[in-house]
Amino acid sequence: MKNYVSISLVVAALFALLPQALWAQTTPKTTISGLVRSPDGAPVEGAVVRSDQDAAEAVTDATGAFSLETSPSARLTISAPGFQPREVDATAEDLTVDLTAADALVQVAYRQVDSDHLPGAVSVVNLPDILDENYITYPLDGLEAYAGGFNGNLWGMTDNLVLIDGVPREIGSIMPTEIEQITFLKGVAAVALYGSRGAKGVIAITTKKGRIHDRQQIRVRANTGQYVPKQYPKYLGSAEYMTLYNEARRNDGLEPLYSDETIYNYAAGLNPYRYPNVNYYSPEYLKKTYNRSDATMEISGGNAMARYYTNVGFWTEGSLMNFGEARNNYAQRFNIRGNVDIDLNDYISCEIGAAAIYYNGRGVNTDYWNSAATLRPYRFAPLIPISMVEESDEASQQLISNSNHLIDGQYLLGGTQLDQTNPFAATYAGGYNKFTSRQFQFNTGISANLRNLLKGLTFQSRFGVDYQTSYNQSYNNNYAVYQPTWNTYAGFDQISSLTKYGQDSKSGVQNISGSWYGQTVAFSGQFNYQTTVRDDHHLSAMLIAAGFQQARSAMYHKTSNANLGLHLGYDFRNKYFVDFNGALVHSAKLPKGNRMAPSPSVSLGWLVSEEGFLKSVAALDHLKLYASAGVLHTDLDIDDYYLYQSIYTQTDGSWYSWRDGALNRSTDSRRGENPDLTFARREELNLGLEASLFNRALTLNGSVFANKLKGNVVQASVLYPSYFATGWPNSSFIPYVNYDDDQRIGFDFNVNLNRRLGQVDWTLGLSGMYFETKATKRAEMYENAYQNRAGKPLDAIWGLESEGFFRDEEDILNATPQAFGEVKPGDLKYKDQNGDGVIDTQDEVYLGRGGWFGAPLTTGVHLTAKWKNFTLFALGVGRFGAQAMKDNAYFWVDGEDKYSVVVRDRWTEATAATATYPRLTTLNSNNNFRASDFWLYSTNRFDLAKVQLSYQLPAGVLGNKFLRELGVYVSGANLLTLAPEREMLELNVGSAPQTRFYNLGVKALF
16 A cells, blocks of 8 residues: 555656646747846846746846746746846847836835835835935934934834844944845834834834845945034133122122232233143144044845845044043944845745944043033143242152153143042043943844745744943052142242142052943744735735843843734735734733733725826826824833832831830831733824825825824822822822823925936935924823913923013012022012912923924935036935023033133123123022023024035946946035024033034945
């Protein structure tokens, strides 16, 4: 019986193969030649052309050409990187296959779709196209001009999920040259499959893959450029500070501190060591510019079975500081990324990728920029010249001889008893530190075609694991500073003696601090199904299990995200689309019974341009309308685990005796229990359209969205009786509950125009977004309705309404009393909003939007002009509708704070009519320096973010042998800001300055 079965199987196989063998022998073949071109007419290299009649296969070369021998009745399948497969009839004549933009593949949640089938509210940017004309080193730099709905966040929602090849990763772990595509998933249907963690939008980054080439490709790019500071804070010199400080003391009823002679000596500047006037931003300490350079090499190649890609990059940056150890400051980054895609057979393929990022930075053991914003200019001279020390002062000469830090052989480190440690001495002698960061990323995936089980069924799985570690190494040296005692009995300034503070010592010990470790493990597995019924009905489905877990240093509980996803899709004749995307999410932050929740979404699409009544409209290439709605459950804003549990703590030495005796203990309650705590919900409806006209000369898309985030978790005292919380002992029985609701409504758009005028090809792109936010529900109980946060923007700025300065004592007597301390003429006067006869925090009102989620209106524009081998590119970004508060130490000056130039416009009796700044005081000024519209300013701005001029050497000059392409470009970044408050917007206080960047680059293809 066994032998019979074996013989039967062999005979059946022979009969199955016989017709194919006869067909192969009798069917005539012909040679098919052709070209494959991209939407812009450029040749497509590496496209695989397969025949459905036999095993014939060909690959397009660098010119996009292919040739294969097959049956003239065959159908050819064109598989080009980045495009969906195209089928064409084989012909004996040459044929040209023009891929269209609609064929381009876009990465969305767990799948790739052609651009015509994109779900609603998705924007896509192909980064290699941008880098050809706009070289950047940060992946999201300037993308507001390409992707409507993105302003640093998505639709005004922060905490967007960033995925790199499907794994949650930091955006800074990848360079733009490594990226193929960035997809901004904004709408509810676009993010539903990612579960809880994706509920506030997803930025999906797809890295480059290996492609088939006629020979191995090596792309090289190198850049070098200079950072130029835009501006520095402006502070008063020593003499002017002393003069105004004396004025401040007089305003406070105190005697002046500095004599006229002292002020004169500081103003004369004859001896800056005795009368220092330190400008922290002078060329004595800072460079005019500093350098950044980078280089990248990309290697790719392979064949139909295996493709490989490697990216190696190096980046280095200097520092503005130009003295002491700070001359050696630097930041360096080295990265290598590689992947291999292998088709094991017709059924199984796999991919393997890895990346390593090495970052090193060196700095000094002090915060120079913060000190520059706080230390007054006369406090001490940074350096003391030993040439001015009396030779007869043996004690001082001995100190000089014993010093370990004789700067340039001429100076000792300066200081005082109050400034024994200072930024100058620390920079010269305090040692240095090195920051080290290492990241390793690993991806692998396998895909299987299960058509033998069910036609159209496939399986995919992906696994990713990341390791990150960072730490600081430092040599913390001790150093001595010296305070000189001066005399002039010889008719000139000299140092009588030196007072030493501290000791010079080097322990030689390397200190390790700031150690940090992180790990991410991510997995997804999915079954995909696609089929067509009677040519008109197209069905698709995905069943997905996905999750990731992130462990971080000093965090007890790992961050987890796990969900089951389901996609069901149907379209009729590629005109009418219905998609269901949903996830069953899980959260360990919630109590048992509430840890699972469904997140369904539905989207509808109508490809109107395929309707008969529009077929005759030659100008219309594409028009699609879509709508989507859904409810997504999320735990993103639940700050910690176990918030549903009540918490009690026990402390020693407190108020309650548990038993007689000496031991006193207390039990404090920190919160109550809420077993009903559950997810917050994003409820959304969005509508949109996509269109292209005049053979894609004009393309546009846009979305209108309205969403609510309901049931945010808060600990709201106003919802419970007052006895639920006590002042002493400090106890609370108030639980966390789902209560607050937020709302966002807005629209976004993208418009692109391509036109040739004369010999110049023009591309103009315009994008934008406008949105409004509102706190629709709040647990609050204000006495005055105008203070309710409900109904106001989520980023509302609250403060007092200013009515100018108090003119005189009579004005103060007639005004409503203010509860923020004693006031005098020249102090700010505020409006009594509720008429209760006192001005206090109950008189704070809504002042404006703070732009904490991005400016309400964001616009971006990019312009490209190509003439022969020259390309001119410009990019601008505008942000409008937000305000901010001048509330840092540059503006809020009292006590012994450092004075900036803004105090020159202070109130005095002589300047009462023109003053724009309150009176000066050496006391606390709580009345003036608090949130009010007096300090409010507009952040409206338009930035010329980038200009680049490129030149590509003609291909014929190179001969297409060893060197196939060569280009050079110059660019400038952050060149110009147009704004009513430009100086304020370009000002950094307490940190390194904003800069412009001028770059020279070269790129080549081998």
